[in-house]
Amino acid sequence: MSEYFRVNNTRLSKYLYSLGFDKQSEYINGKETWLFKKSDDLQESLDFFFSMRKKLRNWLQQITGE
Numbered sequence: 001m002s003e004y005f006r007v008n009n010t011r012l013s014k015y016l017y018s019l020g021f022d023k024q025s026e027y028i029n030g031k032e033t034w035l036f037k038k039s040d041d042l043q044e045s046l047d048f049f050f051s052m053r054k055k056l057r058n059w060l061q062q063i064t065g066e
Contacts, residue, residue, distance in 0.1 A: 004035040
C-alpha cells in the first residue's frame with residue numbers, strides 16, 4: 001500500500017477530500033483511516049497544509065509571547 005498516503009488526522013483528511021482527492025476508508029482497531037493515492041498534486045497540497053500550519057503556530061507564539 002505504499003502508493004497510498006495514510007491520514008489519521010481528521011482536519012487533514014477533510015482538507016484533502018474537500019480539494020477533490022479520492023479517498024478509500026480503512027478501519028484499524030475500530031478507527032477509520034483515510035487513504036489517498038499519492039501524486040504530485042497530493043504532495044503539493046500536503047506541503048501547503050503543513051506550511052500554513054507552521055505559519056499559524058509561529059504567529060500564535062508571537063502574539064501570545066510563548
